[in-house]
Amino acid sequence: MPSALRKAYAERLDSGRLKHDPAQTAALDHLEALETRLRRRDLFGGRPKVRGLYLWGPPGRGKSMLMDLFYAGAPEPRRRRAHFHAFMARIHDLIRQWREGDAAARRRVFGQHRGDDPIGPVADLIAREARLLCFDELQVTDIADAMILGRLFEALFDQGVVLAVTSNREPGDLYRDGINRQLFLPFIDLIRDRCEVVEVAGPQDWRVGRLGSSRVWYAPADDMGRRQAFDHLWQDLRGDEPEEPAVLRVDGRQVVIDRTVGGMARASFEALCARPLGPHDYLALAERFHTLFLEDLPLLDEGRHSEARRLVTLIDALYEGKVRLVTLAAALPEALYPRGIGAFEFERTVSRLNEMSSRAWIEQRSGERPPV
Structure with missing residues (x-):
């Protein structure tokens, strides 16, 4: 029986809003597999590791549209959909609040107040809000982002957060030629370890x-x-x-x-x-x-x-x-x-x-x- 995701895609094909694209159809298979992994996690309870999905390819191939369809029916009530840059802007704001806040302000926002390192409390807050993070347009050009991504997502993954993301770049090409790129490489390794990397490269933009x-x-x-x-x-x-x-x-x-x-x-x-x-x-x-x-x-x-x-x-x-x-x-x-x-x-x-x-x-x- 077709999944809700595949039915929604088929409806767009039938209505003429989309045209058949083999690369999109292949990506649907991987998105359905992620749905299955998420359902199994709920069956077993706890926080078992669930491998996420990293869809990458040239602009205009329908990656964001596929992510929209997946997010609409994802079997995870605690989920969040955001553009990656908007998410990182919030992360930097939370880091600022931790560093500038006194104990009362920290407890009010984060539910804790001890320590100098903001990454753990920020990751705890995000993990309480969402067990599935869906991002569009993951790209890294800012050194401030690059320096915290590895530690941030290591903490999020340790708490069972699952990542589904689109990007125009293969993980190894993220932050290419960036300042101190060697400090960013652990994030690339994390992505490859915790996400299935799938290219969506149909011939038509x-x-x-x-x-x-x-x-x-x-x-x-x-x-x-x-x-x-x-x-x-x-x-x-x-x-x-x-x-x-x-x-x-x-x-x-x-x-x-x-x-x-x-x-x-x-x-x-x-x-x-x-x-x-x-x-x-x-x-x-x-x-x-x-x-x-x-x-x-x-x-x-x-x-x-x-x-x-x-x-x-x-x-x-x-x-x-x-x-x-x-x-x-x-x-x-x-x-x-x-x-x-x-x-x-x-x-x-x-x-x-x-x-x-x-x-x-x-x-x-x-x-x-x-x-x-």
């Missing part, structure tokens, strides 16, 4: 297919049909995944992107270019996301040359990072900033915006972009 068949420059923004089409494309690519904020740590600061789904981000021109952000912020954005929905890009006059300059810097970072760009704008690129300080240099940005709006960019550049 389904998101690119949907982007390639849609326009990616919507103008004018005050046309209700254009705005609705922009929103519809976001919803189509988002699927059933929840939106959540992402925190980028840049040069000791935090840059918050309010609306993200996996490797996609949605932000307004005002949020990205009317704030004092710079090249490092935009490079971090381009490294973190493979697709950006940029909305409400206005006509810029001479009085907004600072915003125009930031837009130039943003597009340069996205272009070099080969990020896919979907834009809701007041006009075509040529009309955005025709005169003012830096208008001549803006012509290069116009050229790049036109190239990034082409089907060739969506289909060819996406394949060249290194996995993150």
Whole structure:
């Protein structure tokens, strides 16, 4: 008898929301096997070790969609689904609370107060909240994350927590060339020991297919049909995944992107270019996301040359990072900033915006972009 997971997948095939993909079908087998392991754990009680699952492969292959279906019917009531970066942001906040809190504050949050090392109490708290952790987009670029992951997950695994995760990288490629990477290697060993590692590498990037068949420059923004089409494309690519904020740590600061789904981000021109952000912020954005929905890009006059300059810097970072760009704008690129300080240099940005709006960019550049 088909499992609830396989039935949900079959319903999406029958409705036309999905097309048959052998790599996804193979991944379903492994997800069903994890369901079985979780059920057996409940039968035997206690905290027996249950091997989790690490799904990895190029973007757009349906890994997050499969994780959504698995999570919806997972036979573990104490479970948590989160983007990996959001989870790590909370971990760092909990570590801060332990280090800064007095005994009363520690007992209130953690139920204990003794000791200087925060990793044990933080792991205890997470383990009480969830016995199954499901993460999207596991990637490690921050040294602060890299230095604590091994100890944190060793403690979580010791308490019987099971991990199900998606990533664009094979475990051995995580934090490649990172500072003090040798201190991160035990985490890679943990993943391989405590998770079944399965590649999901079908030939078709389904998101690119949907982007390639849609326009990616919507103008004018005050046309209700254009705005609705922009929103519809976001919803189509988002699927059933929840939106959540992402925190980028840049040069000791935090840059918050309010609306993200996996490797996609949605932000307004005002949020990205009317704030004092710079090249490092935009490079971090381009490294973190493979697709950006940029909305409400206005006509810029001479009085907004600072915003125009930031837009130039943003597009340069996205272009070099080969990020896919979907834009809701007041006009075509040529009309955005025709005169003012830096208008001549803006012509290069116009050229790049036109190239990034082409089907060739969506289909060819996406394949060249290194996995993150």
